Amino acid sequence: MNTLLRVEDIHKRYGSEEVLKGVSFEMLKGETKVVIGPSGTGKSTLLRCINRLTPADRGRVWLEDEEITHTRTNINKIRAQIGFVFQSFNLFAHLTALGNVRIAPMKVRGMKKIVATDLAMNVLERVGLADKADAYPAELSGGQQQRVSIARALAMSPKLILFDEPTSALDPELIGEVLEVMTALASEGMTMLVVTHEMGFARAVADEIIFMEHGVVVEHGSPTQMFTNPKHLRTGEFLNKISELYGETT
Ligand SMILES: Nc1ncnc2c1ncn2[C@@H]1O[C@H](COP(=O)(O)OP(=O)(O)OP(=O)(O)O)[C@@H](O)[C@H]1O
Ligand SMILES: [Mg+2]
Known part of the structure; x- marks a missing residue:
């Protein structure tokens, strides 16, 4: 197995x-x-x-x-x-949903911004939040924030x-x-x-x-x-x- x-x-x-x-x-x-x-x-x-x-x-x-x-x-x-999704979301408050999702692919994987943006939009779509890409965490409901943090994990293809x-x-x-x-x-x-x-x-x-x-x-x-x-x-x-x-x- x-x-x-x-x-x-x-x-x-x-x-x-x-x-x-x-x-x-x-x-x-x-x-x-x-x-x-x-x-x-x-x-x-x-x-x-x-x-x-x-x-x-x-x-x-x-x-x-x-x-x-x-x-x-x-x-x-x-x-x-290994993705980690916490009870408390742990999003960066100063970054939009899109910014939160594309930051690790850029910083950790060295992905170009344009490629990481494409990928981030894709995973935001998967969690049903493509229309909230430009919203900051404070502008999102708890459920939406948690879906962004799942998208953030997914963006690294864990x-x-x-x-x-x-x-x-x-x-x-x-x-x-x-x-x-x-x-x-x-x-x-x-x-x-x-x-x-x-x-x-x-x-x-x-x-x-x-x-x-x-x-x-x-x-x-x-x-x-x-x-x-x-x-x-x-x-x-x-x-x-x-x-x-x-x-x-x-
Ligand atoms: N950093 C730490 N320093 C000291 N004790 C800790 C630390 N982290 C956890 N503990 C203690 O370890 C025990 C287990 O904690 P843990 O958070 O793993 O439990 P849990 O099963 O997740 O509980 P909950 O359902 O409340 O989240 C607790 O008694 C807690 O006080
Ligand atoms: Mg616990």
């Missing part, structure tokens, strides 16, 4: 707190995995360890045959292949996109438009690792759900198995709780 990402025995400690206690999993090319788990369980830390925004204490991560965690790996080259609660900062009526874009990406074959509470999305789109608690993977499986026949009591309890709290918006 075509393994794209391999995460092996990741450990991370902050002071006396061991936040990740040996997390391992693999992703095949084109897969979507959803990570769920209570607050403070280490989900964001896991994503950050994957592209070395945070260094892991122990364990290894590979993107295809390159070891991301190896100290000699050129991490900027790897990060150019092998993998990590999403950390991409809809948690959005008003309920804006969540759907972002999930729609993510659903389309999944069906086009993008490989995505998504931390989210959106169980409608998880059910419909995820190939696998990973349930984490206290820094370990408690259980992982297909949405059907996790929702209808979880092996661990905690998995069922947690899924019931978030379905109650967040409902299913898709």
Whole structure:
């Protein structure tokens, strides 16, 4: 099989707190995995360890045959292949939507402005925002800003996109438009690792759900198995709780 990402025995400690206690999993090319788990369980830390925004204490991560965690790996080259979409959008306030999307292709890939502009317009079109190319982040809704940040990731033609609660900062009526874009990406074959509470999305789109608690993977499986026949009591309890709290918006 075509393994794209391999995460092996990741450990991370902050002071006396061991936040990740040996997390391992693999992703095949084109897969979507959803990570769920209570607050403070280490989900964001896991994503950050994957592209070395945070260094892991122990364990290894590979993107295809390159070891991301190896100290000699050129991490900027790897990060150019892994998109990251944050809860808080993280757009440059002084750049338009177009400016935000074309800056990395120009700065990181050395693309000429005219070529990067063409590419940026293309990906803005894919997320349904071609008509907002000249708008600044402050002039866009949260849902539109998040779609720009997805477009920004796409402009680098990433092998993998990590999403950390991409809809948690959005008003309920804006969540759907972002999930729609993510659903389309999944069906086009993008490989995505998504931390989210959106169980409608998880059910419909995820190939696998990973349930984490206290820094370990408690259980992982297909949405059907996790929702209808979880092996661990905690998995069922947690899924019931978030379905109650967040409902299913898709
Ligand atoms: N930079 C840091 N310095 C110290 N402690 C940290 C740091 N980042 C995270 N932590 C701690 O690590 C633990 C896991 O945090 P993390 O953000 O990974 O959890 P999470 O599962 O993403 O939670 P949430 O669902 O609330 O986003 C928490 O106890 C947090 O306080
Ligand atoms: Mg988090």
